[in-house]
Amino acid sequence: MKNFNKISVTGTERVELHDKINLTGAEISVNVLPAGTGVPFVHTHKQNEEIYVILEGKGYMTLDDEKIEIEANDYIRVSPSAKRQISASSDTPIKYLCIQVKENSLENYTATDGVVLQ
Amino acid sequence: MKNFNKISVTGTERVELHDKINLTGAEISVNVLPAGTGVPFVHTHKQNEEIYVILEGKGYMTLDDEKIEIEANDYIRVSPSAKRQISASSDTPIKYLCIQVKENSLENYTATDGVVLQ
Numbered sequence: 655m656k657n658f659n660k661i662s663v664t665g666t667e668r669v670e671l672h673d674k675i676n677l678t679g680a681e682i683s684v685n686v687l688p689a690g691t692g693v694p695f696v697h698t699h700k701q702n703e704e705i706y707v708i709l710e711g712k713g714y715m716t717l718d719d720e721k722i723e724i725e726a727n728d729y730i731r732v733s734p735s736a737k738r739q740i741s742a743s744s745d746t747p748i749k750y751l752c753i754q755v756k757e758n759s760l761e762n763y764t765a766t767d768g769v770v771l772q
Numbered sequence: 773m774k775n776f777n778k779i780s781v782t783g784t785e786r787v788e789l790h791d792k793i794n795l796t797g798a799e800i801s802v803n804v805l806p807a808g809t810g811v812p813f814v815h816t817h818k819q820n821e822e823i824y825v826i827l828e829g830k831g832y833m834t835l836d837d838e839k840i841e842i843e844a845n846d847y848i849r850v851s852p853s854a855k856r857q858i859s860a861s862s863d864t865p866i867k868y869l870c871i872q873v874k875e876n877s878l879e880n881y882t883a884t885d886g887v888v889l890q
Contacts, residue, residue, distance in 0.1 A: 656851075657835060657836055657850070657851045657853065657854035658835045658838075658848055658849060658850045658851065658854055658856075659848070659849045660840065660842070660846055660847070660848045660849075661846070661847050662843075662845050662846050662847075663845055663847060664845050670882070671823075671847055672878075672881065675823075675848075675849040677821070677849055677878070678821055678876045678877070678878060679798075679820070679821045679873030679874050679875050679876065679877045679878050680797075680798065680821075680823065680871065680873045680878055681878065681881040681882060682823065682825075682847070682871075683882075684847075695888050695889065695890055696888075696889040696890050697886050697887060697888050697889060698886070698887045698889065699885050699886055699887065700880065700885050700886075700887065701879060701880060701885055702797070702878075702880070702881060702885045703795070703796055703797045703798075705789075705793075705795065705798065705800065707825075709827070717775060717776045720776075722778065724778070725780075727780050727781055727782050728778055728779070728780050729778070729779050729780075729781060729789055729793060729800070729802075730776060730777070730778045731776060731777045731778075731793040731794060731795055732775070732776045733774075733775045733776065735775065736775035736776055737889060738776075751825070753798065753800075753871065754878070754881045754882070754885065755797030755873050755877070755878065756797050756877050756879060757796050758796045759796070759797045759873070759874050759877035760790075760795070760796060760797050760798055760820075760872070760873065760874055760877075761819060762818065762819060762820070763790065763799040763820060763872045764788070764799060764801075764872070767818050767819055767872065768815050768816070768817055768818075769815060769816045769817065769818065770813050770814075770815050771813065771814040771815060771816065771855060772813055772814050
């Protein structure tokens with residue numbers, strides 16, 4: 655497998671990156687919800703932690719029994735078992751990444767996994 | 773541990789999210805490089821795949837023997853062993869996420885890991 659893959663994602667259609675850039679440790683989707691709309695179901699996960707990265711706009715998430723406001727520059731970690739749903743606000747679209755990773759899969763990182771060469 | 777954590781990240785200082793929002797399957801850093809600057813070293817990883825998400829601006833990456841141009845809306849997967857270095861362009865800053873995940877750690881995702889409740 656090539657040592658890297660690159661893709662440009664623009665537009666408003668949902669794009670799932672796993673197969674497009676050969677991800678092996680994550681699935682990342684790029685999503686846009688028009689103003690006044692939301693994902694039409696609540697879901698949980700069996701194994702995966704999700705991290706939502708809010709890129710543009712604002713909206714809200716329901717996480718179990720809590721409803722929180724979200725906006726650009728917010729990062730939200732969600733445990734596998736949490737019941738979650740995300741919506742745009744009534745007057746503003748929202749663009750976000752949803753990053754799925756296996757809970758507790760990261761062993762080392764940065765200083766303990768990186769090797770500085772020069 | 774709480775079922776979710778949320779943080780807002782603005783400004784130009786590097787922020788590492790792992791400990792701030794209790795990530796267990798990834799480390800995510802938020803980075804800004806001023807125009808004309810770059811990370812001052814080349815590095816590889818022992819175990820971790822990295823995904824670079826270019827949020828704003830433009831620049832370039834050196835990946836082993838290739839130098840590629842990057843700009844907002846680009847997503848780049850980098851294998852652990854690839855020698856990598858990232859820079860802003862000479863006249864534009866670059867803002868990006870670096871997502872570290874353990875290579876080959878994702879087992880199921882989306883339809884095979886998600887559970888739709890309603």
